[in-house]
Amino acid sequence: MNGNGLAGTTLRINLATGEIKRQRTDVEFMRQWFGGRGAIAKIIYDEVPRDADPLGPENVFIMSAGVMSGCFIPAGSKVSFGSVSPLSNGHGDSNMGGHLGPTLKFAGYDIVIFKGISPKPVYLYIDDDIVELRDASKYWGIGSLECEKMLKHDLGEDFEIATIGPAGENLIRFSCITHDFGRQAGRCGQGAVMGSKKLKAIAVRGTGSIKVHDLKKLTEQVSAIIQRTKVHPNMAPWQKYGTAFFIDWSNENGVFPTRNFQTTYFENTSGINGDKLVEKCLITHKACFGCWMNCGKYTKAILPGKQPVYLEGPEYETGALCGSNLGMTDINQVAYMNWLLDNQGMDTMSGGGVIAFGMECFQRGLITKDQLEGHTLNWGSVEDAEHFVDMMVHRRGIGAWFAEGTKRAAEKIGQGSEKFAMQVKGQEMS
Ligand code: SF4
Structure with missing residues (x-):
């Protein structure tokens, strides 16, 4: 051995x-x-x-x-x-x-x-x-x-x-x-x-190495895995789009979270799907250590009035939770939200879920412009979402409620909001 x-x-x-x-x-x-x-x-x-x-x-x-x-x-x-x-x-x-x-x-x-x-x-x-x-x-x-x-x-x-x-x-x-x-x-x-x-x-x-039990057998097994996966029909789209490949599939099958899960079909997936990611944002493909599939997408987001930002993604989950779930119709909006939450250090899945919950609270009149420091929190608005993120990160006003996640925020807001706080055991749904 x-x-x-x-x-x-x-x-x-x-x-x-x-x-x-x-x-x-x-x-x-x-x-x-x-x-x-x-x-x-x-x-x-x-x-x-x-x-x-x-x-x-x-x-x-x-x-x-x-x-x-x-x-x-x-x-x-x-x-x-x-x-x-x-x-x-x-x-x-x-x-x-x-x-x-x-x-x-x-x-x-x-x-x-x-x-x-x-x-x-x-x-x-x-x-x-x-x-x-x-x-x-x-x-x-x-x-x-x-x-x-x-x-x-x-x-x-x-x-x-x-x-x-x-x-x-x-x-x-x-x-x-x-x-x-x-x-x-x-x-x-x-x-x-x-x-x-x-x-x-x-x-x-780290500059050392790892010893395995049987290097020859491991190499054979890895080669076999590569040969098998290379010819799989899903491999080409996986490499081209990464997990954004699933956006159209998810929407067509009626499981694509939209506007805080109020529906599961989004009318604008053609603006935020894998094709748009490749067409508008992709700079190059990226891989993890030792993986030939390079499904990561190094991208840029360009929005009017903002500096271009560089990021990896959006992946499927971010495309859903920071895209359709926030009513964003343009891939550059989704990529910008991805960068914003990455840099602030928020999970894009929970972060998207919490922002969407805030947007539905605003839609229903359960939170007001006064509570949002004079801002709105409308579906599809990067500006509104960015301001709301800043309130959460710095725990200003009701930002402190949402910084605790949807479950705890709903307990503060009350008025039946727990019915559309999309969480399981305190964690936002993905
Ligand atoms: S290891 Fe990295 S590059 Fe390979 S499939 Fe997984 S996420 Fe993609």
């Missing part, structure tokens, strides 16, 4: 004291729980007290690469983040592609477990054997995409970065974690948990 696909070390970091401990990754544990979200679920179950505050010191925050991560298996190089979710108060995890998971393993680590709350903003710095908590006050308050750029400038292009934005810092419950200028661990409020721990970012450089 040459190896088992593991990097070998688990890090335990106490953010309150700054103590960093290394321990051997438990091979039997990984066999049973597979790393990634399996390992996260077990650690949460074992280590977090039942009534722990998700945004308090007793919650854990875990980053865990999967067993396949870094092994050149297509779509196999994800990294998961997990904790008790501030949206549901139950188990929460979310994963992202990109390059962070493999790089973490190349640096020698399978899992990083954070506990406690740092007295000041910090980021985790990993450069192979060097593991440090570093001062992040310079980066605090900076947007996710800008912060990633700053950290790469300061540390080196070969560092892989995960960061939160102002939303995570301000404990907006549906905050996300961003990596690779557009890959998000979006769901379950993991960015808010990072923010609660004053952990602004994680920066990793």
